[in-house]
Amino acid sequence: MLNTKQKMVASNVFHRLGVATLITIAWVVGFELVVDLLGLIFNHNLMSFLISLQGIPESLVTFLPAILVIYFLVTSYGDFKWAIQNGISRSTLWQGRLVALVLSTLLVYLIDELLTMTYRPFGGWREVLINFTGFLTLVLTCQAIGNGFSLLNRKWKVIVGIGLPVMLVILLMMLLSGLSALSDSIFLPTYQHNHFVGPLAWLFNITMTPATPWIIWGVYLVIIIFLTKFFNDRLQLRRD
């Protein structure tokens, strides 16, 4: 069960997230309505107007998850400030935000699924589970990035914000060229009769089991949650 301060953190996240969501919905619906109404005025085609109204849920399906992702990417320092002003420790802040993140992700995903069903048939429970875990992982990853960036001042935010993606691209390119070089050598196994044979085959055969993606996802989730806590516990008031 959550204690008073954890509930306070979670309810504040919901409050601010709710306000952000309502503003977004108002903009999306308002903008689409204005555009569709202009179309109706010029075309005088009621059927076309009614059909174009059906595009509103599709737009919301795009924007609602984006709001959630952006919220957890940009608000960790803001939440830390009001929390520490009110005598809330970093651990409690982290726990409260994590609970709020899981619950809000679930809620947004459910709303998203319901909205999706207005223009696309239900894809089955397995698809729902995979999509939800993917969405949860994305939001958690953004929270970890947001918490990490909260430790940096403006100057370092710019340096890391530019440098990190550049470094990742270079690493990815090096990895690809390395793999390409390996594929020409005798070190890579060959794929025969539904499995790999040769050197390092055991490593490649692991990827053939159905549990492997879930294990990789689990490990990634543990690392990401650890990073959210690691960065959160180092939050302090900045001088910029």
Next chain:
Amino acid sequence: MEQLSINHITKRFGRQIVLDDISFTLAPAKIYGLLGRNGAGKSTLLNIITNRIFPTAGTVKLGDQDANDNDDVLGRIFLMSETNLYPKRTSILRMFDLANEAYGQFNYQTAARQLKEFGLDEKQHLSNLSTGQQTIAKFVLTLNVDADYILMDEPVLGMDAAHRDLFYQELLKSYQAKPRTFVLSTHLIEEVQQLVEHVIIIDQAKVAIDDDVQHLLDQAHTVSGPADQVDKYTAGQRVLASEDLGNIRTAYLLDDLDDQRVLPDQVKLGHYDLQHLFIYLTNGGETKNA
């Protein structure tokens, strides 16, 4: 109620040492003055006590509990700081509600009365107020929070004289109604002199003075008269500063007077106030008369 102890706090920003092995204790239900010149590290110290920033070394403890990442301890300390830590468009009432949720038993009734006296409305947003009004809103919040240790960093920043007068009245009323520890970090020493019982002066990153105000003022003597006689009378004593006007010298002592020493006829004794003590002490002109 437990004491709040600050133990060997050191804080470095890069190569610069802001606080160097600071230690002192805050007792329950006492009013403290935390003094220091600009950049002395007062705000940094208050931020460390409330766990807003980390010290390079040292600990802050309430009783035997470490304040770091501790809800129980942090829930008993409240810092009214210069900087606004609330989200934009936070109303005064919302600040009260947050304090009520986090600390419990927020005194809404007194807060409403105080807001009215200062001419503010609880529905106003903090970011829409002037600097002085923001200070007032934060002050009203601070006075009505249910915390044992109330720390105030520049609590009269931007307030006009009339509001400052009201501030001191309300502070005393609040203290009398519910005695708890107040730490006032301010540059307006003259104004708080009558209010504070104990003073901590930070100078050159260290605690220069940690003493009761009355004891300090009892030691703050002026000795004036002919220069040679003043020097002779103050020999071996702690002289913070001296001023010469022709042959007349005035020495500012921070020491107990020696009852055995005969006061020459032409030498006169007097006292000086806390503000001057602070100035002489932090000007670095201290000498021990030979």
